[in-house]
Amino acid sequence: MSENWQVGDRFFNLNTHWLTLIGEHWQTPNGEALEYWRVEKADSVIVLPVQSQHLLLPPPMFRPGIGQPTLDFPGGRLPAGLRPEDAAPQILARELGIEVGAIAQLLPINTRGWSINSSFSDQTLFGFVAHLKPTFPVPPDHIGLSVPVTSADIQTLLAQLRCLQCRALLLEWCMQTATAPTFEG
Template structure:
């Protein structure tokens, strides 16, 4: 793959708007064909999404309102990694907030990726980290925090869950988990 990075130049930053959630940047870039382009991008903190499992079932929090879509959506637990946090710190805070559990309530907490996946590389620097959080069998997650639908930890459950998930990040982490677990099962034989 040819490296065109050195052929692109930032000529000017003409706008920078900062907020606690994101920074919007407008720049003039010169591309590899010497064209001058106005380019807009967003800088955001990284995010994590956790596949939460207990007793052979996926555990999902109640749907929440998403202002970008103007509707509630079904999602795995997830959220932002604050600048002063590690991804594991963020996971701990999110599990406490969204499911009311802590790391000591888990059998395992495994990352699906060590290097973040680019969420939208042409528009943003934000990366996504996926985790598997398996909850101990006897831990009781407060029912008021959970959806009432049950998705089993099998092919039919995954198919049904994929039909109901609209969040591409959640869908991608679920598919990565499925691939990861399949690779583990293959190594057992």
């Protein structure tokens, strides 16, 4: 079903390093005029690091939006002009102190990225799993949690994760690798 929504004008545009706030007037196929506000954000990359059958997460980081530290997989915004697969090793270096040579294999979880959008925000999320060489020592002060890759342990981790994007990528990876947690209810 194709609907012909028409943008009338852009009456507000504020660009910052982190986001762009846009105000527009739109006309619906019925001729109704709407004022529409939205935020465009830089795309994101999240990496699930696996070493010796354990998922590694950095220490919890304070999140101003919820007012407390949260446990998350390594991730960040995708700088303009950088491919997601090139940003992933940079993210691992920043958040876990992992050198690019420690990555045995970097595999996409979602090859085209997922649209993370609503009526208010728009961005694309790229997910990767990084299999690390078992002999590479990850600095202990960079590890907040090490989780065995078992159904029960992943279920416990899912209950601890507050980030919906981290949860979605973890579940997708589990489904792709047949390690999906089982839920009793």
